[in-house]
Amino acid sequence: MDKYLLKFRFVLLGLILILGLVLRANNLYTWPRLGATFDEYAWAWLGINLIQNHVPVSWSPLSPYKDREYVVYQKTNFFIVKPYLEHPPLFGLVAGSYALLNGVKDMYHVDIQHIRGLALILGVLSIFILYVFAAEVYGYKIGLLSALIFAIVPTIAVGSRIVQNENFFIPFFLLSLFLISKFIKTDNAWLRNISAVICGLLMLAKVPWVAGVLAIVLIFFYLRKYKDAFKFLAIVIPIFLLYFAYGMYFDSKLFFEIFSFQLQRYDLSFNSVFALFTSPYLVDRLLVDGWIYFGWFAIFLLAVKDFKKNFMVLFPFLAYLAIFIFAIPNEPLHGWYRYPFYSFTIIAIALFLKEYFNKNYFLTFLFLIFTGLSMLQLSWGQSLGFSFIIFRGFLILFGISLMPLFIPKTKKLSTLVSYGSMLVIFILSIWSVFGYNEQ
Numbered sequence: 001m002d003k004y005l006l007k008f009r010f011v012l013l014g015l016i017l018i019l020g021l022v023l024r025a026n027n028l029y030t031w032p033r034l035g036a037t038f039d040e041y042a043w044a045w046l047g048i049n050l051i052q053n054h055v056p057v058s059w060s061p062l063s064p065y066k067d068r069e070y071v072v073y074q075k076t077n078f079f080i081v082k083p084y085l086e087h088p089p090l091f092g093l094v095a096g097s098y099a100l101l102n103g104v105k106d107m108y109h110v111d112i113q114h115i116r117g118l119a120l121i122l123g124v125l126s127i128f129i130l131y132v133f134a135a136e137v138y139g140y141k142i143g144l145l146s147a148l149i150f151a152i153v154p155t156i157a158v159g160s161r162i163v164q165n166e167n168f169f170i171p172f173f174l175l176s177l178f179l180i181s182k183f184i185k186t187d188n189a190w191l192r193n194i195s196a197v198i199c200g201l202l203m204l205a206k207v208p209w210v211a212g213v214l215a216i217v218l219i220f221f222y223l224r225k226y227k228d229a230f231k232f233l234a235i236v237i238p239i240f241l242l243y244f245a246y247g248m249y250f251d252s253k254l255f256f257e258i259f260s261f262q263l264q265r266y267d268l269s270f271n272s273v274f275a276l277f278t279s280p281y282l283v284d285r286l287l288v289d290g291w292i293y294f295g296w297f298a299i300f301l302l303a304v305k306d307f308k309k310n311f312m313v314l315f316p317f318l319a320y321l322a323i324f325i326f327a328i329p330n331e332p333l334h335g336w337y338r339y340p341f342y343s344f345t346i347i348a349i350a351l352f353l354k355e356y357f358n359k360n361y362f363l364t365f366l367f368l369i370f371t372g373l374s375m376l377q378l379s380w381g382q383s384l385g386f387s388f389i390i391f392r393g394f395l396i397l398f399g400i401s402l403m404p405l406f407i408p409k410t411k412k413l414s415t416l417v418s419y420g421s422m423l424v425i426f427i428l429s430i431w432s433v434f435g436y437n438e439q
Contacts, residue, residue, distance in 0.1 A: 020151035047096015123160030200239025215319035281335030290374030295345025375428035
């Protein structure tokens with residue numbers, strides 16, 4: 001079996017990428033609906049105006065802006081501000097360039113049909129880079145399993161349809177980690193330096209992407225590679241300082257007012273972390289997705305089982321968690337703030353399935369319950385309505401995975417049911433993505 005998996009791994013990866021593409025392309029312009037977040041327009045408008053008029057212009061509700069114009073566009077109210085300085089320009093340039101190449105004439109010709117293709121590209125790229133990173137660290141089997149799960153989890157698949165900075169951050173953060181993993185093995189300085197350039201550029205897309213820098217510095221310090229950490233920072237910091245040069249060029253007074261305002265405008269508290277579990281936002285709507293909840297359990301299990309073996313996944317996760325706690329609020333209806341966690345929790349789930357599934361019967365049962373019942377609700381329940389018979393039938397089915405704990409000679413039956421149940425859960429996950437709507 002291993003021989004055939006190795007031989008056909010790229011064919012399997014290709015099929016996974018096609019599956020991920022189909023799931024993300026389905027209802028790409030419908031769900032999440034127009035207006036789930038108008039940040040999609042903010043990024044495109046920023047880039048279009050920088051390219052066409054050489055001035056950053058977009059919409060913003062922030063009070064420090066003095067040059068603002070009230071407009072109604074597509075039945076929605078916006079304050080158009082100039083110069084728009086609350087975020088660095090890189091992702092805006094990417095989104096704006098895509099919109100212009102896709103036929104948009106100016107900012108008031110933008111609609112989601114012209115920009116969400118970029119999200120589709122980034123979503124499929126994330127699946128591929130996740131495979132590359134996970135395969136580099138853990139081998140191609142974990143790479144394939146991680147990519148497959150990442151392709152079909154409803155929160156991830158549907159969330160990756162929106163043009164948000166987080167969906168830009170994920171593949172390039174993973175790419176930088178892949179390069180660092182290769183650097184650790186080969187000591188090729190070019191790999192470290194390219195990773196540093198990527199991390200520096202990411203900070204020109206959004207300031208919280210300093211999480212990528214923090215993750216890699218923590219990895220270097222953990223490995224006692226202090227010189228490499230400082231060489232890495234020597235490349236990153238000058239690139240990031242370009243944001244200050246950019247802001248000061250357009251309006252230094254406004255830039256520092258906005259920077260100060262951004263640091264103080266959010267209500268940061270323990271609720272920001274607690275809401276990860278109590279308010280499972282996809283974009284601006286709640287979606288109870290058992291894969292996401294179980295991912296938190298899996299990453300915790302990964303950390304306590306063998307931190308040293310898994311540091312390449314755990315440090316990036318912890319780095320983003322630190323930035324999330326320090327600077328990212330529990331702002332209602334902003335589910336995309338959680339997306340960068342998911343690539344690491346998905347790898348943790350893949351490792352869980354390898355290490356524990358059908359080996360630890362209780363943990364196997366927990367996995368089936370968390371993911372199975374939630375996917376049943378999002379697929380069967382969403383499409384056909386809730387059924388007590390079906391619900392209780394699934395409970396009984398999953399309960400068979402526990403039988404070897406109590407009844408001798410039931411291991412074969414338990415194994416058959418457990419793997420069969422996992423296959424059903426994968427199918428229900430795909431069904432859940434196809435059936436997602438916000439009605």
